[in-house]
Amino acid sequence: MIYLDYQATTPLAPEAFDAMVPWLRDQHANPHSTHAAGRKAKAAVEYARAQVAALLPQGGRVVFTSGATESLNWAIKGLTAGDVVTIATEHAAVLDTVGALGRQRRDVTVLPVRHNGLVDMDAAFQAIVPGVSVVVAMLVNNEIGVVQPTAALSQLADFAGAPLLCDAVQGFGRMTIPECCDLVAISAHKIHGPKGIGALWIRDGITLxxxxxxxxxxxxxxxTLSPALCVGFGHAAGLMAERWETDATHVERLWMLATERLGPDWQINGSTEQRYHGNLNIRRDGLDVARLMSDLRDIAFSAGSACASGSGRSSHVLRAIGLSEAQARSSIRLGFGRYTTEMELTEAIDRIMAAADAQRIAGGIAA
Known part of the structure; x- marks a missing residue:
């Protein structure tokens, strides 16, 4: 299996797995207990918390949660009642949460994006005004990899007296988290850590x-916290810090390989300049993605967010950047990173292009 779905989840780092094993097998104490075994577990949790915090801004605290979905729900729902402003390309964990608040008579504004996936700053200027209780913006989009102008949104939020909540799931450990953020949601399994744990960073002075x-x-x-999950998260965060430059160089090399190998029939969805290069969302007009995935079952890639798979809907992100229904349904996402080899990526792209060519030839014969 060639794995190219890093935005859905990343492979667990062997080092993180090894660090977790003792806490799964031998050390089962509750970290909130006051006996010696509990204090030992608590110490492991706090060390992991410090490892995660090292990749986040100063002047706040890290609270462990079950994952970024819980973190985002808590941050949005936990603030004083008021208007909410977010972006049309946010993750369902944000859009569904603000939708629920809208049904509770909270005023919600969903900002449009331009064709490159970047937020419409004119619309943001009109919407982010005093009375807004929180501005929610994803740092790196999970479907198209676009990096939003967080600093500019933060300036508007500051003027309005509203905190900025950043969904940094896809950017954590891969780029510096902007100091301007007031709340940051992250998840372990997107940085080669275990599933089932995430965190919310809360700036000092903010109460939820x-x-x-x-x-x-x-x-x-x-x-009750799981020491094993916390330790795995902390170890994964420590590895991200240690491998920051190495991982970034590797991803850039893979991006160049992929974009140079793809032919002119393939278009990149979203900005190519303001983007994380471990996410390659591409389309080819007329492509039958379901058939492509069936033909290439030993290559793991995506037709969109894993959270929306099986829904029958095309990507709301691709529709938001102006793609037609047909264009959205002819797009695929290739996600790669630390453990992807150049040989694997080359083979996968060659086979994807060959299968797409076969579809076109078969379509021409059938016509």
Whole structure:
């Protein structure tokens, strides 16, 4: 299997797995217990918290959660009632959450994006005004890799007196998290850590109403933490810090290989300048993506967000940048990173292009 779906999830780093094993096999104490075993587990959790915090801005605290979906829900719902402003290309964890608030008579503004996937700043200027309780913006889009102008949005949010919540799931560990953010949601399994754990970074001075009740173990978030998951997350974050330049160089090399190898029939969706290069979302007019994926079952790639797979809907992100329904449905996403080899990527692209060519030839014969 050639794995090219890094935006959906990343392979677990062997080092993170090894760090987790003792806490899964031998050390089962509750980190919130006061006996010696519990204190040892607590120390492991706090060390992991520091490893995660090292990749985040100063002047805030890291609260472990079950994942970025919980973090985003908590941050949006936990702020004082008021207007919410977000972007049309956000993850469903944001759009569905603000949609639920809209049904509760909270005013919600969803900003449009331009054809390159970047937010329409004129619309943002009109919408982000006093009375807004939170501005929500994804740092790196999970479907098309576009990097939003977080600093510019933060300036508008500051003027309005609203915090900026950043969904940094795809950018955490790969680029510097902007200091201007007030809340940051992240997830372990997108940085070669385990599934089932994420975090919310909260700037000092910001208070959120709890989303969960029943113990307040994390100072605003209730629930017993898993030392194994925390340790795996922390170890993965530490590896991201150690391998920052190496991973970035490798991704750039893979991006150049992929874009040079693809023929002129393939178009890149979204900005090619303001973009994370480990995400290559491309389309070819007339492509039958379902057939392509069936023909290439030993290559793992995506037709869009994993969270929307099986829904029957085309990508809301691709529609938001102005693609037609047919264009959206003829797009695929290739995600690559640390463990992708050049040989694997070359083989995958060659086979994808050959299968797409075969479709066109078969279509021409049938016509």
């Amino acid at each position: 109403d709890p989303l969960l009740h029943g113990g307040d173990q994390e100072g605003g978030r209730s629930g």
